[in-house]
Amino acid sequence: MQTLTFTRMAIAAVLLVYLRVGSDNLHATSLHFYAETCMAYLIGGGVFALLAIYRRRNFLIQLGAQVALDLAVISMLYVAAGGIRSSLAILYLFPLAGAAILAPLLLSLFAAALSTMVVIGHSSFQLLTFEGETAQLLQAGVYGAMFFALVLVVGSLARRLIGQEQLASRRGADLAIQLAINQIVMFDVGDGILVVDAAGTVLTSNPAARRMLGVAANANANADADADADLLTLAAPALAPLADAFSSWRGVDTGAGAAYVVIKPEQDASGTRSVRPELAAHLKLRFARVDTASAASARFVVFLQDVTAIENQAQQLKLASMGRLTASIAHEVRNPLSAIGHATSLLAEDLADPGHARLLKIVADNVARVNRMVEDILQLSRKVQPQTLPHALAPFLADIGAEFEETHALPPALIDMQAGSAAVRFDPLHLREVVVNLLTNAIRYASGTPGSIRVFVVSDAPGRLELHVQDDGPGITPEVRAHLFEPFYTTSSKGTGLGLYLARELCLNNGAMLDYEYRIDAGHFGLRKPTGRFVVSFAHGTALPLEKVLP
Incomplete structure (x- = not known):
């Protein structure tokens, strides 16, 4: 309605301009009437514009009055300018198009009929008074047909667009409700949810996932959105196990079951802040592919379940x-x-x-x-209090390796020891029992060739030392990994099911963590895919340079 009123004022202004430019085509007697009519039309358009802005009610009454004003003014100008010869009949298209869009079909057809009657009636009168020609009557008939066609076509298009707009509005409301429900489900569910693209970029995450991955919720989400986005990328060093599991699932078997990973704390560039206060989080991962139109818009959903509490609860129940x-x-x-x-x-x-x-x-x-x-x-x-005096790992591991080769009659160089010059604070008797337990398991499943068992020390991204015990055996499946450290759980007929549980408890007693992890370790054993190994992660502050070891 407001657009229609402002357009009316623009047309009135154009007609006033035409009064000066094309005044030679008008009779002197018609010039004064023409100017007064255009001025009144401009004023009337201004009044209707104010009504459309400040009195937003009685829509059909205002529209009918505006269309009546348009038809009356245009008809007077049309007759004063000489009828069909003035080409002012084209002005009827403006109010008729507005009526076709805004008014009911009956009212718009009534306006088209009035316009047609004026055009044809004036031409007929001129023909009867010998002032016109037959061709003018025919031209007036064409204008009348055009008026009705305009009303029918524009009205049909307007009703169709209005219907589509109403349908889009309803579907938009339904979509908003569904999005609100999905948001409530995602934000209140206990499991973590990540939505990633084919490149591994995290597009959406819920608070549970951010908490499991060590990204604390921010009070000012807008201010820290970019920082959190940097932390929630699979390319981050702390999320490397998750990225490896995701890559393995996509490349090997998209129908595979759950995978288990360990997410460890990571420090920022200054090395002073850890995004996760705990030592590690044990996560159960499930992957799902979203049906998309093209591979370029592929999306994947990663479901994360923190099984640390479940494992601890199961162990505590059995320990009790x-x-x-x-x-x-x-x-x-x-x-x-x-x-x-x-x-x-x-x-x-x-x-x-x-x-x-x-x-x-x-x-x-x-x-x-x-x-x-x-x-x-x-x-x-x-519950013996451990002795935490620092000691070097290289001679310690060398003694254990030599003892194993002697007591188990192992082939030469079966165990590859790479301890470097690291030193840790860990009770020697406890660490000895942990390493002996892990080596016993490795000997049981290794191929027996030289170097088939590797014991080496690495430093992860935050600078924390890790002791890896790896063999070239078949590895442990994710299903067995879920129960690996539970007491009395064993896959061997000669085992008691307490060795690994005891080793983990000793690590926890010394501020460390023992777990079985899947990592990509290209170049060893000829493998270029995630391989399993036991990892002892020494806590922050337990690893020391060799020169700080007491004599």
Whole structure:
């Protein structure tokens, strides 16, 4: 309506300009009437413009009055200018188009009929008074047909556009509601959600994902949006395990199940701030592909579940049950085991039959296994304060390697030790038991070729030392990894299921962390894909330069 009123004022101004430029085409008697009519038309248009702005009601009444004014003024100017010869009939198109867009179809057709009657009636009158020609009547008929065609075509297009606008408005409202629901679900769900593109750029993340990845929520989200975006990229060093798992899922098997990764704390460039106060987060990852129109717009959803609390809870429940059994096991199991073992030794001295000797050996082996399990349980129950004097890793690991080669009759150079010149604060007896446990597992699954077991020390992005124990065996599947450090869980018929659990507990007691991780380690064992290895991550402040080790 406002556009229509301002356009009316513009037309009135153009007509006044035409009064000066084309006044030679008008009779002197018509010139004064023409000027007054255009001026009144301009004033009327200004009044209707003010009404459209400040009195926004009675829409159809205002529109009808405006169309009536347009038709009356244009008809007077049309007749005063000489009818069809003045070419002013084209001015009827303006109010008729406005009526076709804004008014109901019946009202716009009524306006077209009035305009047609004026044009044809004036031409007919001129023909009857011998002032006109037959061709003028025909031209007036064409104008009348054009008026009706304009109303029907413009009205149809206007109604179609209005319908599409209403449909778009409804769908926009539905989409806004759906987005609000999705936002509530994403922000309130306990699992983390990341939306990434094919390049690994994080497009959307919920607070749970940011919390799991170590990005704290900001009070001023707008001010720190860019900084958070830099932290939430898979190219960040701290998110390298997540990026490796995502790349492996896309390149190997997009239908694969869950993957387990460890996200460790990362410091900023100054090295003074850690985005995650905990030592590490154990995450279970699930990937899903979003159906998109093209590969260029591919999107992927990464679901993150923090299984650290679940693992700790499972371990604590089992440890609590184990603690209640420790006292009775110490008295009720160890004494009978000692008696059985002593009796077996005595029988072995008197028996010469090979079959009986083999049976006694089976009894002795199982007695030793149960006794070892009892010792592990008793050791878990002891909370000994560790000795944290710094000591060098190179001679420590060399002694363990030499002992293993001697006691297990290993081939030469089976274990490749690369300790460097690092030193750590870790109880030597505890670290020895951890490394011995890991090497025992590696020997069980390694191929036995030289260098098939690697023990090496690396430094991650924040400068924290890590001890890696890796072999060229088949590796551990993500399904087994989910229960690897649970007490009494084992995949070997000769294991007790307490070795890895005990090793992790000893690491935690010394401020470190033991985990099984999948990392890309090109150039070793001929592999260029994520390979598994046990990683001991020493806590910040436990790793020292060699010159600071006490003599």
